[in-house]
Amino acid sequence: MKIILAPMEGVVDYAMRELLTASGDYDLCVTEFVRVVDQLYRPAHFRKICPELDHGAATRSGTPVRVQLLGQHPGWMAENAAVATHLGSPGIDLNFGCPAKTVNRHKGGAVLLREPETLYRIVRAVREAVPDRLPVSAKMRLGYETPDLALDCAHAIESAGASTLTVHARTKAEGYRPPAHWHIIDDIRRHVSLPVIANGDIWSREDAENCQRISGCKGIMLGRGALCLPNLAAVIRRQDRALPWPGLCDLLVSYATFPRPDKARGYLPSRIKQWLRYLMRQYPEARILFEKIKQLRQLDEITAMLKL
Numbered sequence: 001m002k003i004i005l006a007p008m009e010g011v012v013d014y015a016m017r018e019l020l021t022a023s024g025d026y027d028l029c030v031t032e033f034v035r036v037v038d039q040l041y042r043p044a045h046f047r048k049i050c051p052e053l054d055h056g057a058a059t060r061s062g063t064p065v066r067v068q069l070l071g072q073h074p075g076w077m078a079e080n081a082a083v084a085t086h087l088g089s090p091g092i093d094l095n096f097g098c099p100a101k102t103v104n105r106h107k108g109g110a111v112l113l114r115e116p117e118t119l120y121r122i123v124r125a126v127r128e129a130v131p132d133r134l135p136v137s138a139k140m141r142l143g144y145e146t147p148d149l150a151l152d153c154a155h156a157i158e159s160a161g162a163s164t165l166t167v168h169a170r171t172k173a174e175g176y177r178p179p180a181h182w183h184i185i186d187d188i189r190r191h192v193s194l195p196v197i198a199n200g201d202i203w204s205r206e207d208a209e210n211c212q213r214i215s216g217c218k219g220i221m222l223g224r225g226a227l228c229l230p231n232l233a234a235v236i237r238r239q240d241r242a243l244p245w246p247g248l249c250d251l252l253v254s255y256a257t258f259p260r261p262d263k264a265r266g267y268l269p270s271r272i273k274q275w276l277r278y279l280m281r282q283y284p285e286a287r288i289l290f291e292k293i294k295q296l297r298q299l300d301e302i303t304a305m306l307k308l
């Protein structure tokens, strides 16, 4: 079984990838998206989003980290893909699922699911720009408003040369509302021959088993569930127990004190609060801690509270 840590912009950053993959239970991580409009990014931009590029493009546990690109212009996507792989990214992932209005207005992310032909051209161009030995993967939702074009999109992605396809089993219009339609992943999987990874609403071991059974997929991708239960991959893979609360506090402190450039520390108070909001789903203690720190603005004060 393959377990992949989902890309989550503004949430699953370098530090989070490092902490969540420390036990070695993930097979792969995907970075937050690099948004490509009409420019070729300098290496520093890729390194900012994927600092792992300076360490063999893997987290310390050895989990490979693949750069994700989001954009609509095949040419610019291809050129940026070439740079990212030249810097060491072990492949490229393409984002065809982002629901954000600003991104969709500029024809990036999920809106492209209305145009299988454009998906084909993007994947094809990136495939040609990336060395043959490295995978080009794609991640899609079921569609924009409806799943009507899901099979066409999957077929376009496959015939353009993608090596795997992750399907987040909701349309853009459905946002993150449950349920995820795992049975439609099964329709897609039967329609193509490339490996399909199932994603959406896997919060527990039982969900993982149900998702695999219904979708027919061996590989799964964990997003919010991995934030709510930071050892979810081990719970699924090795039947581990849920990480107890004291261990979780240590993890929060590690996140708060993770070495980062100074300018990247400013957003940490809100990121810690955001993580606590996810943790509330699994840990009642997280709500109590959140109430204690919600008015605090300084990282030092928050870290001190986490240590108590």
Ligand SMILES: Cc1cc2nc3c(=O)[nH]c(=O)nc-3n(C[C@H](O)[C@H](O)[C@H](O)COP(=O)(O)O)c2cc1C
Residues within 6 Å of the ligand: 006, 007, 008, 009, 010, 011, 031, 032, 033, 068, 095, 096, 097, 098, 139, 168, 176, 199, 200, 201, 202, 221, 222, 223, 224, 225
């Ligand atoms: C805050 C947030 C940020 C996300 N950022 C990305 C992203 O950068 N790239 C991407 O392909 N998907 C992104 N996603 C979608 C997730 O990768 C995943 O497909 C989705 O959350 C469904 O999986 P889940 O139900 O396990 O969370 C994001 C989701 C959330 C909630």
